[in-house]
Amino acid sequence: MRIKVMKFGGTSVADAPSRLAAAMKIVSAKEQGFSPVVVVSAIGRKGSPYATDTLLDLLRQVDPNVEPDAREVDLMVGCGEIMAASILAHTLKTMGHAALSFRGGQAGIRTDGVYGNARITRIHPVSIERAVSEGKIPVICGFQGVWVPGDGGPGGELTTLGRGGSDTTASAIGAALNAAAVEIFTDVDGVKSADPNFVEKPPTLRKVTYDEVAELAHLGAKVVHPRAAEIAMNYKIPLWVKNTFSDDPGTEIVEREAYPGSRVTGVSHTGKLTHLAFDLGNCKDRDSTSIKLKLYDLLAQNGINLYMVGLNPSGTGFAVAKDQYALVEKLLDGLVLPVDGRFYLFQIGRLASHEVMTQQKLLAPVGNVETIVAELTEGCTMVSVIGHDYMGQPGVFLKLLTALSEEQIPVYQTSDSDFSISCLIPEAEMRRALRKLHDVFGLSVTA
Amino acid sequence: MAQVAETSFEKQRGVSSVEVRSGYSQLHLEELATPILSSRLEVLRRMNAAGISLDFMKMAPDGISFLVADGQAAQAQQALEGVQGKLTIHHQCSIVVVYAVNIRDEEGMIARIAQEAIRSDVDVDQIGDMHDRVLLVVPTESAQRLADGFRKAFLEGAYAN
Numbered sequence: 001m002r003i004k005v006m007k008f009g010g011t012s013v014a015d016a017p018s019r020l021a022a023a024m025k026i027v028s029a030k031e032q033g034f035s036p037v038v039v040v041s042a043i044g045r046k047g048s049p050y051a052t053d054t055l056l057d058l059l060r061q062v063d064p065n066v067e068p069d070a071r072e073v074d075l076m077v078g079c080g081e082i083m084a085a086s087i088l089a090h091t092l093k094t095m096g097h098a099a100l101s102f103r104g105g106q107a108g109i110r111t112d113g114v115y116g117n118a119r120i121t122r123i124h125p126v127s128i129e130r131a132v133s134e135g136k137i138p139v140i141c142g143f144q145g146v147w148v149p150g151d152g153g154p155g156g157e158l159t160t161l162g163r164g165g166s167d168t169t170a171s172a173i174g175a176a177l178n179a180a181a182v183e184i185f186t187d188v189d190g191v192k193s194a195d196p197n198f199v200e201k202p203p204t205l206r207k208v209t210y211d212e213v214a215e216l217a218h219l220g221a222k223v224v225h226p227r228a229a230e231i232a233m234n235y236k237i238p239l240w241v242k243n244t245f246s247d248d249p250g251t252e253i254v255e256r257e258a259y260p261g262s263r264v265t266g267v268s269h270t271g272k273l274t275h276l277a278f279d280l281g282n283c284k285d286r287d288s289t290s291i292k293l294k295l296y297d298l299l300a301q302n303g304i305n306l307y308m309v310g311l312n313p314s315g316t317g318f319a320v321a322k323d324q325y326a327l328v329e330k331l332l333d334g335l336v337l338p339v340d341g342r343f344y345l346f347q348i349g350r351l352a353s354h355e356v357m358t359q360q361k362l363l364a365p366v367g368n369v370e371t372i373v374a375e376l377t378e379g380c381t382m383v384s385v386i387g388h389d390y391m392g393q394p395g396v397f398l399k400l401l402t403a404l405s406e407e408q409i410p411v412y413q414t415s416d417s418d419f420s421i422s423c424l425i426p427e428a429e430m431r432r433a434l435r436k437l438h439d440v441f442g443l444s445v446t447a
Numbered sequence: 448m449a450q451v452a453e454t455s456f457e458k459q460r461g462v463s464s465v466e467v468r469s470g471y472s473q474l475h476l477e478e479l480a481t482p483i484l485s486s487r488l489e490v491l492r493r494m495n496a497a498g499i500s501l502d503f504m505k506m507a508p509d510g511i512s513f514l515v516a517d518g519q520a521a522q523a524q525q526a527l528e529g530v531q532g533k534l535t536i537h538h539q540c541s542i543v544v545v546y547a548v549n550i551r552d553e554e555g556m557i558a559r560i561a562q563e564a565i566r567s568d569v570d571v572d573q574i575g576d577m578h579d580r581v582l583l584v585v586p587t588e589s590a591q592r593l594a595d596g597f598r599k600a601f602l603e604g605a606y607a608n
Binding site: 119120121122162175211217226227230293296297299300302304313318394398401414416418420421 | 487488497498499505551552555565572573575576579
């Protein structure tokens with residue numbers, strides 16, 4: 001029996017016509033001799049009545065000042081996938097195909113106990129195997145599993161898997177069932193060389209490696225999550241990204257060894273970023289090290305994700321996502337660090353805030369206060385060129401910077417790795433930058 | 448149907464390994480002529496014409512720096528002859544690579560790596576990252592010490608799984 005795991009995202013189960021399209025794909029796989037095992041996300045995207053964010057809002061609206069417990073959040077958002085699984089299973093039944101919906105725990109998915117960001121530890125898919133052997137189509141809730149605490153509480157605790165959760169469920173179930181393939185269905189034809197919202201008609205990539213898709217995903221192109229790709233690669237399960245609403249063959253994601261060669265894969269962009277640069281030139285050398293240590297400890301403790309970190313003897317800098325900037329500002333603006341009898345006061349931006357002025361007044365009688373002003377660059381984004389065995393080739397940086405220079409797009413900073421080169425640019429220039437880079441790196445003709 | 452036992456899946460989160468790649472030289476060009484953008488592009492044009500690969504390019508207010516393979520440093524220096532500005536070459540550079548699956552999704556992880564790098568008191572000239580690793584350019588003489596510090600902190604110590 002050849003099992004095919006088919007995962008359908010929120011838009012593929014958003015309404016009756018979409019669910020019918022998804023069901024037709026499932027039936028088609030069955031007619032081709034596969035035993036389909038289906039994984040679903042919650043119904044619709046942000047703003048939809050049963051989408052994950054909407055359900056979460058139900059809790060938050062109780063009292064916006066009280067953060068709900070992670071356990072309650074998991075139980076609430078887990079309902080989205082339960083509804084999707086149930087309604088898709090029933091849709092299949094109305095089409096004459098026996099189907100059974102399963103919660104993550106019922107499908108045998110066990111996780112660690114980290115609510116909201118659980119990691120799958122093991123899968124014992126006996127109920128799924130039984131359904132398949134009886135000729136039924138299992139429809140499994142993505143994004144969730146069960147944590148069974150050491151004391152063996154009855155039923156276990158529902159946990160959710162965090163980012164990329166439903167994709168991860170699909171790959172893990174595929175691995176557990178030794179599936180012939182895992183197919184991630186979405187509303188685009190596959191992995192594109194750029195975001196179609198910004199670059200006109202970017203081609204669908206027919207084949208990419210795990211590393212390339214992981215870079216694309218982390219740098220903004222979230223078609224399939226790297227966690228899912230990683231599992232599929234480790235267990236050597238063929239992984240595809242396909243469109244629920246078309247017959248396009250989609251994108252195959254393969255191991256590095258299966259697709260060698262030098263190539264540019266795509267261009268990508270992050271969301272809005274804010275860059276902060278701290279000039280520590282006026283601090284004593286030893287103080288500068290202590291300040292940087294405390295600064296990064298504070299950022300780590302508060303779970304801030306950093307981009308383009310720069311460290312040098314006279315300062316440090318980094319970029320943060322706009323949605324984390326408010327927290328960074330709250331942490332750092334007006335922060336006072338005592339170091340060896342001296343006081344360092346952090347000020348974000350050139351204008352002193354109320355917090356900074358208050359601290360200045362409080363510290364005035366003490367004296368020996370040095371203000372560290374962080375230069376703030378708001379409204380940035382990071383555009384990236386992603387490639388395979390390409391970044392080290394002569395002329396890549398030249399091509400990239402020349403292209404942006406021709407468009408008179410300022411580049412604040414660059415960062416590179418084995419698979420990507422990224423440039424920090426004004427967010428307002430992002431669309432032009434993506435189009436230009438897509439063009440000069442010859443991606444429009446990659447089909 | 449194949450017999451499937453309980454199976455483990457996702458890798459442990461957090462740092463999984465640390466490695467050192469050696470054999471690089473870093474070229475710093477300062478006091479380039481204005482307009483600075485044209486001067487930087489001229490530097491890159493010369494590197495391209497000489498067929499030299501570069502990594503870890505970093506822009507400074509009055510210049511540019513990048514990494515080349517040690518074996519290409521002399522050729523790079525030759526290619527840059529006549530460029531207005533001050534060229535400094537640091538031979539014996541290494542890249543310390545810290546691996547952690549989905550590192551950019553692990554909240555605070557890159558900040559923690561930066562903190563440990565600062566604690567080790569090693570001059571870190573550049574930091575890059577990709578989906579499963581952070582790369583730090585450092586003098587070769589300090590690279591092993593930095594790598595050991597990372598191993599101690601992330602594989603054995605306070606932040607180990």
